[in-house]
Amino acid sequence: MSLMTFDDIQQSTDLIISESQIDQAIEELAQQINQFYAGERFANKSVTAFCVMNGGLYFTGQLMRHLKFPITLKYLHASRYGDSTRGAELNWIVRPSQEEVFGKDIILIDDIFDEGLTLEAIYKECEALKPNSINSVVLVDKQHHRKPQSGFQPNFVGLEVVDRYIFGCGMDYKGAWRNLPAIYALKE
Numbered sequence: 588m589s590l591m592t593f594d595d596i597q598q599s600t601d602l603i604i605s606e607s608q609i610d611q612a613i614e615e616l617a618q619q620i621n622q623f624y625a626g627e628r629f630a631n632k633s634v635t636a637f638c639v640m641n642g643g644l645y646f647t648g649q650l651m652r653h654l655k656f657p658i659t660l661k662y663l664h665a666s667r668y669g670d671s672t673r674g675a676e677l678n679w680i681v682r683p684s685q686e687e688v689f690g691k692d693i694i695l696i697d698d699i700f701d702e703g704l705t706l707e708a709i710y711k712e713c714e715a716l717k718p719n720s721i722n723s724v725v726l727v728d729k730q731h732h733r734k735p736q737s738g739f740q741p742n743f744v745g746l747e748v749v750d751r752y753i754f755g756c757g758m759d760y761k762g763a764w765r766n767l768p769a770i771y772a773l774k775e
């Protein structure tokens with residue numbers, strides 16, 4: 588299918604997670620994260636949140652509205668899908684710097700944990716730069732058995748999703764429609 592119109596989306600795709608379900612999941616997730624960072628060890632410190640571009644942009648914005656501790660916002664960019672629906676080798680576009688990570692409390696924010704290779708690689712890259720602490724959070728975790736063999740998992744997950752190519756809420760279909768406030772999949 589070529590690029591879809593908004594009408595195509597209403598008619599030819601399946602709604603997987605509605606806008607209200609997403610809003611509720613983000614609020615619940617924020618409560619868990621707020622609780623974690625309310626601990627004494629984070630008192631009087633700012634947490635460095637890395638938005639994983641591009642997919643993490645929408646979720647980072649939505650999540651941050653509900654976080655009740657000081658955040659220093661940064662971004663990094665690693666990509667392995669491009670405009671495709673299949674993942675390939677990870678391509679680093681913007682790496683985190685030592686100055687941004689060393690000794691800092693880091694939270695990585697991304698849209699989807701699919702095969703997990705992207706977030707695992709980003710986590711390792713940050714870990715090597717010796718942060719004080721590091722957590723990762725994703726809006727959705729796709730349910731299948733193609734996850735990293737290492738057992739790596741995100742620390743906080745908003746929602747589980749079916750094993751289909753999905754888009755909306757930061758996730759693209761052929762590079763577009765990251766702006767949709769709900770999550771959709773092509774009809775099978």
Ligand SMILES: O=P(O)(O)OC[C@H]1O[C@H](OP(=O)(O)OP(=O)(O)O)[C@H](O)[C@@H]1O
Binds near residue numbers: 641669
């Ligand atoms: O768990 P994985 O199978 O590794 O896939 C998840 C990653 O794939 C997407 O990024 P993408 O490579 O599409 O880059 P983009 O966000 O710049 O489009 C998404 O935003 C995650 O970062």
Ligand code: HPA
Binds near residue numbers: 701752753
């Ligand atoms: O299902 C997906 N949709 C959009 N982007 C993605 N990146 C990994 N998996 C997906």
